[in-house]
Amino acid sequence: MSEPKNNLFLKALRGETVSRPPVWMMRQAGRYLPEFMEIKEKYDFFTRCRTPELASEITVQPIRRFGMDAAILFSDILVVPQAMNIEVEMKPGVGPWLPNPIRKASDLDSVIIPDITDSLGYVMDAIRMTTEKLANEIPLIGFAGSPWTLLCYCVQGQGSKNFDKAKELCFTQPEVAHTLLQKITDTTILYLKEKVKAGVNAVQLFDSWGGMLSPADYQTFSWNYMQQIIDALKDETHVIAFGKGCWFALDQMAQSGASALGVDWTCSPETARRLTGGKITLQGNFDPTRLFSPPEDIKRMVTQMIDAFGKDNYIVNLGHGILPNIPVAHAGAFVEAVKTYRASS
Known part of the structure; x- marks a missing residue:
């Protein structure tokens, strides 16, 4: 597979010097775009995921509009439990629902x-x-949820502020939890390897609920399984590991063999660089809610963020997925700020 014409994202993942950092946004394919809403009105959520014509169209919509440096496939982390024979519905007003x-x-x-x-x-x-x-x-980026994050939904049965039932299972029936985590891990490895064969240039692991665990429990119930996935894929493709609220594990993540680490907005660029030893490529970490700020403020803050991380070994992104009610022009201002970036001397 020949390198894409715009290879800024891949250069950043390889740690090469770039003229400016690449930019993309988590959840960029979707819910804040009017052209996505038109498709949403006609087809339910999993129909959009399961229909290649729709999923591919949704994936390229933000690229046509803003020209990000990477596309991320429109899909959902919960297609993996579905494939494992665990029923998952998307309930309007509720979100994921596992009966x-x-x-x-x-x-x-x-x-x-x-x-x-x-x-x-x-x-x-x-x-x-x-x-x-x-x-x-x-x-093109492919992705999967971390085994722990998928366990959270499979045990809780829906979204939650604290995933108390998921944690209770881990602490009262650890053998059940570890059996499920291993099955999810094995499936995810097979799934991501197929994605690489199908043509993605990198994969990202989303550990959205990793920050629910204490540092010790994180090792046991999340990181051990993420490390298995990284080990299985790092020689075949670039792996980005993103744990929301998991700054406490950044030093260990930096030793994992991942090409890049996602950082959320609660950790400063300086702290993230210090914890990771200053070498590994970092991705993030603009607060998604900050996209409500006036466009000129967004541009200023993005420039400050790039200056703080440094233009090399860095991928500009949000610290979590874009929110559905962000004005389209503000998303545009975020991308434009990166494309016009010049280091302040």
Whole structure:
């Protein structure tokens, strides 16, 4: 596979010197764009995920509008539990809903490690269709949820402020938790390897709920499994590891073999650089809610953020996914600030 014409993102992942850092936004394919809302009105959530024509169209919409330096495939982390024979619905006003949460050992009997091409072939079709649309102009990112984050939904049965039921299972029936975590890990490795074969240029692991755990529990129930995935993929592609609220593990993540680490907005660029030893590529960490600020403030703050991280070994991004009600012009100001960046002397 030849390198995309705009290879800033891949250069940053390799730690090469760049003229300016690359930029993309978590959840850039979606809910803040009027053209996405038009599709949303016609098709339900998982239909959009499972229909390659729709998923690829949604993936390239923000690229047409803003020209980010990387596209991220429109999909969802919960397609993995679905493929493992765990029922997942998307309920309007509620979000993810799992009618049969896993709460005891016998609940694992029906949970499988699937044949990826059979159960998730539609994702690979979407990747192939998207790479065709991107025409090798920019790289494409594939992603998966971390095993811990997926366990949170599988056990809790829905979103939560504290995922108390998920943590309770880990602390009262650890063998059930570890069996589920390993099954998710094995499935995720197979899934991401297929994505690489289908044509993605890098993959990102989203540990959205890692910050729910204490540092010791994080090692046991999250990081050990993320490390398995990184080990299995790092020789085949670039892996970005992102743990929201997991600044306490950044020093260890920096030793993992990942190409880059995501940082959320609660950790300053200076602290993130210090914790990671100053070498590894970092990605982030603009507060998504800050995109409500006036565009001129966004531009100023983005410039300050790049100055603080340094233009090399850095990928500009948000500290979590873009919010649905962000004005489109403000998202544009964020991207434009990076594209016009000049280091302040």
